[in-house]
Amino acid sequence: MADASTVQPSNTKQNARIIMREFDRRRFLAGAAGAGSMAAFWPRALLAQGTQPIKIGILIPLTGSTSQFGATMSAAAKIAVSNINAAGGVAGRLVEVLIEDDQSNPEAAVRAVRKLIDVDKVVSIGGSYASAVTSAIAPLCYESKTVLFTSSGADSITKTPHNGYVFRTSPTVTLQGTRVGQYALELGAKKMFFLGPQTPFAQSYIDIISKLFKDAGGFGQGLIYEDKRASYRTEVDQALRTNPDVVVLGGYVPDTSVVLKDLYRAGFGGKKIGYSFGVNQVLADGLPHEVSEGTASLVPSASEDSTAYKTLIGKMGRSALDSYSCQVYDHVVLTTLALAQAAAASPNGTVVRDAVRAISQDPKGEKVSDVAQGLKLIADKKPLNYDGPSGPLEFAANGDVEGVFFRYEQVQKGKMALLKVA
Amino acid sequence: MFTEFAQYVLNGLVLGALIALPALGLTLIFSVQGFVNFSVAAQMTVGAYAAWLAGAYLGWSSILMLLFAFLVPGMLGVAADRLALAPIRRQSGAHTALMLAVVSIALNLAIENALRFLFGSNLNSFDIPVERNLQIWGLSVGPQQLRNLVTALLIAVALAAFFSLTRWGKAMRAVADNTDLARLKGIEPRNLANLATFIGMGLAGIGGSLLAIDTSVDPSTGSRLILVIFSASVLGGLTSLYGAVLGALIIGVMGEVAMIAMPPVYQSLTAFLAILFILLVKPTGLLVGAEGVRK
Numbered sequence: 001m002a003d004a005s006t007v008q009p010s011n012t013k014q015n016a017r018i019i020m021r022e023f024d025r026r027r028f029l030a031g032a033a034g035a036g037s038m039a040a041f042w043p044r045a046l047l048a049q050g051t052q053p054i055k056i057g058i059l060i061p062l063t064g065s066t067s068q069f070g071a072t073m074s075a076a077a078k079i080a081v082s083n084i085n086a087a088g089g090v091a092g093r094l095v096e097v098l099i100e101d102d103q104s105n106p107e108a109a110v111r112a113v114r115k116l117i118d119v120d121k122v123v124s125i126g127g128s129y130a131s132a133v134t135s136a137i138a139p140l141c142y143e144s145k146t147v148l149f150t151s152s153g154a155d156s157i158t159k160t161p162h163n164g165y166v167f168r169t170s171p172t173v174t175l176q177g178t179r180v181g182q183y184a185l186e187l188g189a190k191k192m193f194f195l196g197p198q199t200p201f202a203q204s205y206i207d208i209i210s211k212l213f214k215d216a217g218g219f220g221q222g223l224i225y226e227d228k229r230a231s232y233r234t235e236v237d238q239a240l241r242t243n244p245d246v247v248v249l250g251g252y253v254p255d256t257s258v259v260l261k262d263l264y265r266a267g268f269g270g271k272k273i274g275y276s277f278g279v280n281q282v283l284a285d286g287l288p289h290e291v292s293e294g295t296a297s298l299v300p301s302a303s304e305d306s307t308a309y310k311t312l313i314g315k316m317g318r319s320a321l322d323s324y325s326c327q328v329y330d331h332v333v334l335t336t337l338a339l340a341q342a343a344a345a346s347p348n349g350t351v352v353r354d355a356v357r358a359i360s361q362d363p364k365g366e367k368v369s370d371v372a373q374g375l376k377l378i379a380d381k382k383p384l385n386y387d388g389p390s391g392p393l394e395f396a397a398n399g400d401v402e403g404v405f406f407r408y409e410q411v412q413k414g415k416m417a418l419l420k421v422a
Numbered sequence: 423m424f425t426e427f428a429q430y431v432l433n434g435l436v437l438g439a440l441i442a443l444p445a446l447g448l449t450l451i452f453s454v455q456g457f458v459n460f461s462v463a464a465q466m467t468v469g470a471y472a473a474w475l476a477g478a479y480l481g482w483s484s485i486l487m488l489l490f491a492f493l494v495p496g497m498l499g500v501a502a503d504r505l506a507l508a509p510i511r512r513q514s515g516a517h518t519a520l521m522l523a524v525v526s527i528a529l530n531l532a533i534e535n536a537l538r539f540l541f542g543s544n545l546n547s548f549d550i551p552v553e554r555n556l557q558i559w560g561l562s563v564g565p566q567q568l569r570n571l572v573t574a575l576l577i578a579v580a581l582a583a584f585f586s587l588t589r590w591g592k593a594m595r596a597v598a599d600n601t602d603l604a605r606l607k608g609i610e611p612r613n614l615a616n617l618a619t620f621i622g623m624g625l626a627g628i629g630g631s632l633l634a635i636d637t638s639v640d641p642s643t644g645s646r647l648i649l650v651i652f653s654a655s656v657l658g659g660l661t662s663l664y665g666a667v668l669g670a671l672i673i674g675v676m677g678e679v680a681m682i683a684m685p686p687v688y689q690s691l692t693a694f695l696a697i698l699f700i701l702l703v704k705p706t707g708l709l710v711g712a713e714g715v716r717k
Contacts, residue, residue, distance in 0.1 A: 198687045225689075230633055231436070237429060254545065257547075258637045
């Protein structure tokens with residue numbers, strides 16, 4: 001459902017319902033078609049060419065299994081637009097975001113993206129979250145020369161022939177696996193065992209972390225289990241038979257809680273490290289303290305010490321914000337600054353693609369974290385380097401972001417305690 | 423190697439005992455009512471939440487906690503049966519049993535989502551300390567899991583006594599055997615149907631609470647197990663209470679032992695294989711006739 005364009009059609013529908021009582025079916029249909037085309041053409045007819053808003057598509061999970069950050073992502077996108085429009089927009093043109101729900105479902109996502117590209121003619125699409133969704137929509141974007149900004153992790157996404165139209169603002173699975181492995185080694189572990197459910201990343205995690213351990217003179221192994229089970233006693237038995245000194249937990253919250261209990265019962269005294277989707281405050285709240293104590297977690301982090309982050313959480317009236325919503329904010333800002341920089345007569349995806357690096361990673365540019373300030377520098381023809389709430393936003397040649405932050409956290413007496421951000 | 427095998431068997435028995443109670447509930451309801459009531463899954467979760475409220479909030483003793491976990495889903499089960507299923511049962515036809523099963527799936531979803539609305543999706547743990555495993559003859563087993571095993575066995579024995587010694591129990595077996603004949607002898611099947619639903623859902627509730635003590639409670643605690651519960655019941659013959667217990671233990675042990683040779687990802691496969699095996703080889707189930715078959 002497109003947020004920005006709902007008002008008029010729903011009025012039309014209401015009118016249509018009244019009309020229906022008075023006229024016959026044929027005349028009603030003709031009337032509705034007429035009203036529909038009026039609704040579609042009226043704003044364009046009224047506004048002079050070139051002053052209509054620039055459209056940016058946002059595709060996020062508002063419903064379904066991956067929807068935990070949907071609401072804050074949507075709020076962040078709206079705040080980005082109001083900041084940009086308050087600063088005068090792009091060369092006098094306002095910016096509009098069209099927010100679509102991917103329903104945590106690749107098929108629904110493809111339909112939504114077709115609409116954004118073919119009907120709304122958006123210049124870029126931001127937000128896309130689940131890797132399955134992003135993999136499905138990426139070809140539609142780069143084939144239609146629409147820029148895709150994504151917060152998905154699967155490595156395969158930037159290996160597509162996207163010709164530079166895909167930018168990823170979240171760490172890849174390889175990078176997350178590597179950081180977890182390096183952290184386990186930092187803690188002095190020699191023998192690693194990975195326990196996780198069947199996901200597209202499980203085997204990659206095992207391979208990546210095991211290789212790190214092997215290179216460091218240690219040893220790594222893993223077991224992929226079936227999730228949603230009542231007991232993992234046998235899986236834990238199998239893991240402990242290899243005498244690991246660190247267990248990496250690759251699961252989500254429900255199965256990770258059972259695995260941790262079974263590890264505790266079996267008397268496992270080694271280190272436990274998980275990912276943010278499995279080891280977090282929800283898990284800590286649901287487990288007795290002695291079971292969760294000391295379990296570490298790596299969370300892709302927003303740039304929490306930055307002015308941009310502090311300004312954004314202030315505007316949203318929150319004490320903290322997840323990295324993914326910060327990324328959605330930056331997707332809208334990057335598109336806008338790129339268009340402003342290019343100053344093209346007709347904004348489109350190619351213009352955005354070619355100008356993103358100029359405004360986000362110019363080493364000679366002035367560091368800015370505020371979009372209004374960025375637009376002003378562009379208007380004054382000065383170079384800039386935008387650092388957003390999600391991070392410094394420097395992109396490698398393949399579109400993957402470089403220099404992302406992780407929060408290293410640990411459960412201490414039932415609370416997630418911050419160890420470091422690095 | 424032998425110890426490893428024995429350990430897997432033990433793990434399977436502990437898991438099987440947890441599955442046995444809801445499987446008993448499903449079988450009991452099927453015996454008397456003649457349809458598979460899939461809402462046992464959600465009623466397990468109801469029992470788990472009831473026990474959690476009684477234990478973690480009200481600080482009741484474990485006996486009272488289990489009693490509460492029996493009563494709440496039992497009563498809710500009867501109410502849901504009267505409201506949603508009885509009207510369909512009245513219009514008896516060729517597809518009634520199928521329709522009832524479908525409506526019970528809908529009921530399952532409704533109850534599960536009501537729980538989600540009331541308690542949220544987060545995990546809740548019991549205020550019971552998690553104990554380290556005991557080591558017996560080289561095998562390790564948790565004290566809580568032993569208690570669960572004993573509780574499940576005690577309840578199964580009590581149930582067996584109820585069915586062989588009491589008037590109500592015997593009447594229920596009579597209805598399961600032949601509804602028309604029982605009615606001729608002056609037994610009112612409708613009251614028995616309520617009683618069977620009450621006991622069946624209560625058993626599911628206790629099973630759910632034992633499971634939750636072992637793991638944790640969230641709105642899908644019961645639904646995760648519906649496949650294994652259903653296959654345990656089918657394996658046991660759907661009408662035999664002993665069969666349900668046997669089926670649950672077999673499914674539990676098979677699943678764990680299979681991990682010696684099979685990647686753990688395919689563990690649910692054993693439940694599917696059990697259903698497939700029974701349908702192909704012995705469609706009546708392992709122990710049909712021990713209790714009598716519903717005509």
